[in-house]
Amino acid sequence: xxxxxxxGLLLVLQWKAFSLMMVGMGLGFIVGLLPGIGGAAxxxxxxxxxxxxxxAEGFAFLLGMHSVAATTxxxxxxxxGVPGEAISAATVVDGYPMAKKGEAGRALGxxxxxxxxxxxxxxxVLALAIPVVRPLVLSFGSPELFMLAMVGIACITSLxxxxxxxxxxxxxxxxxxxxxxxxxxxxxxxxxRFDMGLMYLWDGLDLVPVLVGIFAIPEIIDLAVRxxxxxxxxxxxxxxxxxxxxxxxxxxxxxxxxxxxxxxxFIGILPGAGGGVAQWVAYAHxxxxxxxxxxxxxFGKGDVRxxxxxxxxxxxxxxxxLIPTVAFGVPGGGAMAILLGxxxxxxxxxxxxMLTKHLxxxxxxxxxxxxxxxxxxxxxxxxxxxxxxxxYVRGGLxxxxxxxxxxxxxxxxxxxxxxxxxxxxxxxxxxxxxxxGWPRPPFVLxxxxxxxxxxxxxxxxxxxxxxxxxxxxxxxxxxxxxxxIAYPFVxxxxxxxxxxxxxx
Amino acid sequence: MRFKPRSLFSLMLMVxxxxxxxxxxxxxxxxALFPFATGIPLFLLAGTLFVLEFFGGDEDTGGPAVxxxxxxxxxxxxxxxxxxxxxxxxxxxxxxxxxxxxxVAVPLFIFFYLSLQSRVGWRLSFTLTGIAWLCxxxxxxxxxxxxxxxxxxxxxxxx
Numbered sequence: 001x002x003x004x005x006x007x008g009l010l011l012v013l014q015w016k017a018f019s020l021m022m023v024g025m026g027l028g029f030i031v032g033l034l035p036g037i038g039g040a041a042x043x044x045x046x047x048x049x050x051x052x053x054x055x056a057e058g059f060a061f062l063l064g065m066h067s068v069a070a071t072t073x074x075x076x077x078x079x080x081g082v083p084g085e086a087i088s089a090a091t092v093v094d095g096y097p098m099a100k101k102g103e104a105g106r107a108l109g110x111x112x113x114x115x116x117x118x119x120x121x122x123x124x125v126l127a128l129a130i131p132v133v134r135p136l137v138l139s140f141g142s143p144e145l146f147m148l149a150m151v152g153i154a155c156i157t158s159l160x161x162x163x164x165x166x167x168x169x170x171x172x173x174x175x176x177x178x179x180x181x182x183x184x185x186x187x188x189x190x191x192x193r194f195d196m197g198l199m200y201l202w203d204g205l206d207l208v209p210v211l212v213g214i215f216a217i218p219e220i221i222d223l224a225v226r227x228x229x230x231x232x233x234x235x236x237x238x239x240x241x242x243x244x245x246x247x248x249x250x251x252x253x254x255x256x257x258x259x260x261x262x263x264x265x266f267i268g269i270l271p272g273a274g275g276g277v278a279q280w281v282a283y284a285h286x287x288x289x290x291x292x293x294x295x296x297x298x299f300g301k302g303d304v305r306x307x308x309x310x311x312x313x314x315x316x317x318x319x320x321x322l323i324p325t326v327a328f329g330v331p332g333g334g335a336m337a338i339l340l341g342x343x344x345x346x347x348x349x350x351x352x353x354m355l356t357k358h359l360x361x362x363x364x365x366x367x368x369x370x371x372x373x374x375x376x377x378x379x380x381x382x383x384x385x386x387x388x389x390x391x392y393v394r395g396g397l398x399x400x401x402x403x404x405x406x407x408x409x410x411x412x413x414x415x416x417x418x419x420x421x422x423x424x425x426x427x428x429x430x431x432x433x434x435x436x437g438w439p440r441p442p443f444v445l446x447x448x449x450x451x452x453x454x455x456x457x458x459x460x461x462x463x464x465x466x467x468x469x470x471x472x473x474x475x476x477x478x479x480x481x482x483x484x485i486a487y488p489f490v491x492x493x494x495x496x497x498x499x500x501x502x503x504x
Numbered sequence: 505m506r507f508k509p510r511s512l513f514s515l516m517l518m519v520x521x522x523x524x525x526x527x528x529x530x531x532x533x534x535x536a537l538f539p540f541a542t543g544i545p546l547f548l549l550a551g552t553l554f555v556l557e558f559f560g561g562d563e564d565t566g567g568p569a570v571x572x573x574x575x576x577x578x579x580x581x582x583x584x585x586x587x588x589x590x591x592x593x594x595x596x597x598x599x600x601x602x603x604x605x606x607x608v609a610v611p612l613f614i615f616f617y618l619s620l621q622s623r624v625g626w627r628l629s630f631t632l633t634g635i636a637w638l639c640x641x642x643x644x645x646x647x648x649x650x651x652x653x654x655x656x657x658x659x660x661x662x663x
Contacts, residue, residue: 165553168549168553168556172546172549175521175542175546175549179542179546182538182539182542188534189535191532191534191535193528193539217594220590221587221591222574224587224589225575225578225583225586225587394622396621396623396624397624399622400614400618401614401632401636403593403594403613404613404636407597408640408644412650415651415653417598417602417653420601434574436509436510436513453538457538458537
């Protein structure tokens with residue numbers, strides 16, 4: 001095993017594989033910064049180029065590109081409130097308010113360093129977990145995966161404000177997201193649902209225009225209303241010090257970063273959940289880790305922990321997603337499904353062979369994740385100072401460029417003008433949500449999870465009737481969901497009691 | 505008993521959920537299961553909230569959602585004018601893309617936004633527009649080969 005580990009490293013460090021990894025990283029850097037063009041789409045675009053590459057070279061190229069896109073997607077989320085990747089949306093919630101407070105450097109430093117720690121943890125787990133992960137993956141059938149998604153949505157409702165009304169709003173938004181995801185042709189029966197006679201809606205709403213609209217447009221409207229730079233009229237921060245502070249924050253809250261990385265790995269392992277879910281659940285965990293209601297109230301207003309959690313989970317899930325992909329040929333997410341195509345192009349069959357005959361290739365993937373992330377973070381740290389200065393440029397100069405990126409990014413989803421209209425409509429909806437105090441994260445998670453949740457629910461009902469509700473893992477997950485819902489109330493009650501005791 | 509603007513959102517959710525359940529009633533079990541499973545609880549939750557907001561006090565004590573905070577330090581009349589302005593620009597951009605396609609709409613939009621809305625000098629507007637166009641052409645067309653539909657006007661004129 002140790003020999004295979006070293007062989008894997010040597011495979012990546014061969015000049016050709018290393019050069020191709022650097023080329024892939026360059027592409028991933030650009031793609032990560034552009035809203036709408038996801039890492040998965042770029043993997044698909046680049047797949048034809050690997051025909052003449054060896055497996056080590058091909059994986060260095062593809063994984064180098066994919067892992068960098070996940071990291072740099074956080075940059076636009078923080079600087080402009082526009083998610084560079086669908087999986088970077090949770091970073092907006094606290095990253096962008098930090099930029100508005102003049103702490104863009106700190107937020108970027110924290111995002112990058114937590115991404116690196118997350119990636120390293122993900123790679124480590126990938127290296128260690130392959131022999132032992134089989135029982136875990138096989139113990140999760142459709143009922144368990146359905147309940148796990150419900151736990152994810154319950155976690156997100158904790159971001160919806162405490163108290164009964166806050167929780168109701170959170171759940172209602174989660175359900176609304178799930179309902180909106182049903183638009184389009186039902187995959188098993190072919191029934192057209194809520195298509196309003198428009199052929200565009202037959203395939204359902206694409207994630208990118210919805211996500212970009214709901215997050216970016218309200219931020220752009222607010223920037224236009226303020227009429228200032230993103231960082232307001234504040235004096236420019238000491239960027240170097242800010243970046244270093246962000247790096248230090250990662251180690252100040254190291255256990256939070258580790259826990260959120262673990263969340264990312266776990267969700268990555270489970271097929272179908274994907275990076276967007278991992279980031280939101282990690283964010284919810286960061287919020288729930290707050291000591292009391294006062295501490296909790298700092299989230300959403302620019303708390304660095306809200307950047308650290310999603311940043312770590314975003315990259316650790318890469319290692320997690322690779323585990324079922326490599327070991328069983330079951331892709332952990334959309335990008336991994338495309339990577340499976342890469343396996344076949346290079347003449348490899350995912351499964352037991354990858355853990356025996358081709359073990360050095362498997363370890364070369366682990367090393368690619370490690371090396372690509374280290375190089376990316378070092379390069380980004382070198383240019384962060386210049387990137388963060390953008391938040392001090394007046395809004396009037398930034399807005400047209402951000403709008404151009406937002407709409408071009410949305411258009412790339414289907415290449416139709418209707419994508420732009422969907423972006424605009426969901427932008428307005430997002431603005432109304434913010435205006436009336438309805439949380440956007442549960443809606444987004446519901447929308448992201450909708451299609452898989454529907455499939456899991458249907459299979460569970462069809463196969464087990466209602467008896468799936470008594471499966472042991474399902475019961476545990478129901479209990480966990482109740483705990484997650486009850487926790488904010490317990491926290492609120494404790495906080496009130498403490499305040500009462502202090503007053504006396 | 506007081507009607508608040510935010511209750512409109514609860515009402516909208518109730519209408520959407522009711523429509524979803526109503527529309528799904530004739531579909532097959534497979535197609536209707538999920539709209540029912542989400543629409544009915546959504547209607548009940550939104551209805552509960554509507555009642556709580558309509559008959560209850562202002563807000564419970566729990567605290568705000570973890571969300572973007574909109575600026576409150578701008579005069580409401582000015583804010584309303586600026587919101588209308590930016591929404592018009594966004595809608596205008598979409599119409600422009602429809603009429604002339606992205607390759608022409610992007611430089612036109614950026615130039616006019618910078619010079620008319622942001623009141624940037626002509627020279628700087630030209631320079632920034634040029635940079636944006638180079639980014640658009642270099643990245644999206646030359647490097648990534650993304651296909652952009654021609655505009656309505658070009659297809660009408662056959663150019």
